[in-house]
Amino acid sequence: MSFISSLGTYLPPCGSTRGRVAAADEDAVTLAVEAGRSARPEGAAVARVVLITRDIPLLEGGSAAVLLAGLGLDPDIEVIERLGGAPTSLDAIAGARAHTLVIAVDLAPAGAAAALVGETGLAIRPIARLARSLPARTRDGSGAVHDYGDPRLLRERGVLESLRTATTDKPRVVAGVDHKLAAALCDGTAPQLPTTGASAALFALAWMSETATRGPLLGVEQASVTGLAVDSGSAPVHRNEPALRPVPKAVRAAGPEIPISLAAYDRAFSAKLRWQASRDPSTGELDFPPRLRVDDNGRLIAGAELVPLPRTGTIYTVATVHVPVPGLDSPYSLVIVELDDVDVRALVKITGAEPGSVAIGDRGHLVLRRVAIRSGIPDYGYAFRPETAETTQEEVA
Numbered sequence: 001m002s003f004i005s006s007l008g009t010y011l012p013p014c015g016s017t018r019g020r021v022a023a024a025d026e027d028a029v030t031l032a033v034e035a036g037r038s039a040r041p042e043g044a045a046v047a048r049v050v051l052i053t054r055d056i057p058l059l060e061g062g063s064a065a066v067l068l069a070g071l072g073l074d075p076d077i078e079v080i081e082r083l084g085g086a087p088t089s090l091d092a093i094a095g096a097r098a099h100t101l102v103i104a105v106d107l108a109p110a111g112a113a114a115a116l117v118g119e120t121g122l123a124i125r126p127i128a129r130l131a132r133s134l135p136a137r138t139r140d141g142s143g144a145v146h147d148y149g150d151p152r153l154l155r156e157r158g159v160l161e162s163l164r165t166a167t168t169d170k171p172r173v174v175a176g177v178d179h180k181l182a183a184a185l186c187d188g189t190a191p192q193l194p195t196t197g198a199s200a201a202l203f204a205l206a207w208m209s210e211t212a213t214r215g216p217l218l219g220v221e222q223a224s225v226t227g228l229a230v231d232s233g234s235a236p237v238h239r240n241e242p243a244l245r246p247v248p249k250a251v252r253a254a255g256p257e258i259p260i261s262l263a264a265y266d267r268a269f270s271a272k273l274r275w276q277a278s279r280d281p282s283t284g285e286l287d288f289p290p291r292l293r294v295d296d297n298g299r300l301i302a303g304a305e306l307v308p309l310p311r312t313g314t315i316y317t318v319a320t321v322h323v324p325v326p327g328l329d330s331p332y333s334l335v336i337v338e339l340d341d342v343d344v345r346a347l348v349k350i351t352g353a354e355p356g357s358v359a360i361g362d363r364g365h366l367v368l369r370r371v372a373i374r375s376g377i378p379d380y381g382y383a384f385r386p387e388t389a390e391t392t393q394e395e396v397a
Helices: 028-039 064-071 086-094 151-166 179-185 198-211 262-273
Strands: 002-010 048-053 078-083 100-107 110-118 122-130 137-139 145-147 173-175 215-221 224-232 237-240 276-279 305-308 312-321 332-339 345-350 363-374 377-386 394-396
Touching: 002 028, 002 086, 002 198, 028 048, 028 064, 028 100, 028 110, 028 237, 028 363, 028 377, 048 064, 048 086, 064 078, 064 262, 064 377, 078 086, 086 100, 086 122, 086 198, 086 215, 086 224, 100 198, 110 198, 122 151, 122 198, 122 215, 151 179, 151 215, 151 224, 173 179, 173 198, 198 215, 198 224, 198 237, 262 276, 262 377, 312 345, 312 377, 332 363, 345 363
Parallel strands: 002 237, 048 078, 048 100, 173 215, 345 377
Antiparallel strands: 002 110, 002 122, 100 110, 122 224, 137 145, 215 224, 237 394, 276 305, 312 332, 312 363, 332 345, 363 377
């Protein structure tokens, strides 16, 4: 038996009634950071991170460094990246040791959810596992998708046949299939899950914890099934799910994109992605971006340290840019944010709100976003999400 001590969810703000879509500055890593930060209580220990998705941004080189930086975790923590859907997410939770943060992400429809495995909380245990091959939909190494296009075959020879083989118990919740099929398979009212991939299983766990629902939870992907029994206990659920709004209209200018300098990327990585300033050891003064200092004789002052910056603040000034820039969507708003409790201001873009919709004095949060793709490499940084574009993160015991 395992325990989930905390759960967190994240939904991008844009989309339609058919599902959410990732914004131009979002990808699997930024969604994972949002969900992971929601699931992790302040100061909670994390010994390893497991990321499950079918949309890993970098298959070579990996995304572990960016993920850990965005989560505010030490760079020596183990990160496991797995390709998979709902069954893989439940497998990861069932086999995780305490202090493991399991994060699952989907991009179509878009959403992310995370579970922190602990020593107490929502009690779960594995009850079924079945791997069958029915490759009705495949994707090769180049990203090309091949769909057999026979939903009846997938339903009858895939989902239903696997469920009959894997378990004799009627599931309470099924994740990984569309709502209509899930409702037909479930014992009782099925929850309306926002995704149908890896994160669907964790969204289902969040619903079961909130509603004190007990019973079997099955994760399905094509013909593979993993089942967990939710037995007892509860875990707090922290939801970061902004109100739905239409996808904003944007223009992208033609022309060569700004190339990346990997030397500069490397030098700026920790300060930029871990949201840190340098502190003068003699005066305590903070500098952002961090900088080296010299004494009156031009000698480098040793001992400067990097310290974390607050992730909340107030807009000090704002400007909206309408001139198209190659590689970036326009228009966009830039703001100087006065961070809380420190004498630091930062220049960042607005995210999660229409360009031109914010004003001086608006409050919000700094969130990790993909600021550009340069030379084929995702370039990450922080953006300001105003409180007017957010839903208060709700905790339900």
